[in-house]
Amino acid sequence: MTTKCRLEPYLRLSETVPGWTRGEEARDLLRIGYSLSAGAVLVEIGSFFGASAILLAGSRQVRGSGLVHCIDPFDCSGDSFSVPHYRRILEEHGGGSPRDHFETNIRAASLGPWVRIHQGVADEVARSWITPIDFLFLDGDQSRNGAREAYNSWEPFLKGGGIIAVHNSAPENYRNEHDGHRNIVEEEAKPRQIDSFRRVTAAASDRAPSTLPPRRQQDIPSYRLRETAYAFSSNKTG
Numbered sequence: 001m002t003t004k005c006r007l008e009p010y011l012r013l014s015e016t017v018p019g020w021t022r023g024e025e026a027r028d029l030l031r032i033g034y035s036l037s038a039g040a041v042l043v044e045i046g047s048f049f050g051a052s053a054i055l056l057a058g059s060r061q062v063r064g065s066g067l068v069h070c071i072d073p074f075d076c077s078g079d080s081f082s083v084p085h086y087r088r089i090l091e092e093h094g095g096g097s098p099r100d101h102f103e104t105n106i107r108a109a110s111l112g113p114w115v116r117i118h119q120g121v122a123d124e125v126a127r128s129w130i131t132p133i134d135f136l137f138l139d140g141d142q143s144r145n146g147a148r149e150a151y152n153s154w155e156p157f158l159k160g161g162g163i164i165a166v167h168n169s170a171p172e173n174y175r176n177e178h179d180g181h182r183n184i185v186e187e188e189a190k191p192r193q194i195d196s197f198r199r200v201t202a203a204a205s206d207r208a209p210s211t212l213p214p215r216r217q218q219d220i221p222s223y224r225l226r227e228t229a230y231a232f233s234s235n236k237t238g
């Protein structure tokens with residue numbers, strides 16, 4: 001069986017979980033996750049119900065080693081644009097704790113051994129972190145302050161040759177209090193000329209895809225296109 005065939009089931013599983021990581025972005029996360037070296041340490045900032053964690057952990061399960069550290073307060077907090085969508089999705093799926101939904105989805109994908117949960121705000125969790133990391137996925141609080149704090153706290157742990165993936169960082173993303181990731185790319189990746197900086201176009205929506213019954217699918221708006229930046233920071237020396 002080819003690697004692509006082995007990874008594909010995790011793409012399908014991820015699509016059953018409410019989230020914003022879809023299309024080519026999701027495929028890139030699978031490919032990048034799989035490409036990392038044996039025993040890779042991956043850190044995801046912002047996990048919600050686990051759609052992207054399934055992609056990253058699935059890629060490492062196929063590879064046979066590594067661990068995905070998922071950092072999230074699991075309280076539907078974040079930037080002012082995102083919070084109402086988090087709360088709506090949580091209500092549509094029966095309420096309760098976002099962490100419970102995350103853990104249920106990870107167990108259903110049989111990925112528990114490949115995931116470690118760190119409940120808390122990104123910069124707070126970083127204060128006790130000591131391990132160098134191979135991959136950093138910024139997908140949490142997208143306010144400018146929140147994105148900056150996450151980046152400043154976790155970028156120093158990235159190994160030379162490590163990869164930063166920055167969700168929702170298209171140049172045209174100027175939505176008030178939801179453009180922190182675009183700001184990070186413009187202020188950090190471009191001026192430093194991070195090696196192999198590129199973007200992929202991904203299908204996304206202002207509302208997260210839902211797993212509602214078919215009779216309610218008409219409530220889900222059409223997808224538009226946006227970009228996700230992947231900054232390959234191989235110009236670091238340590």
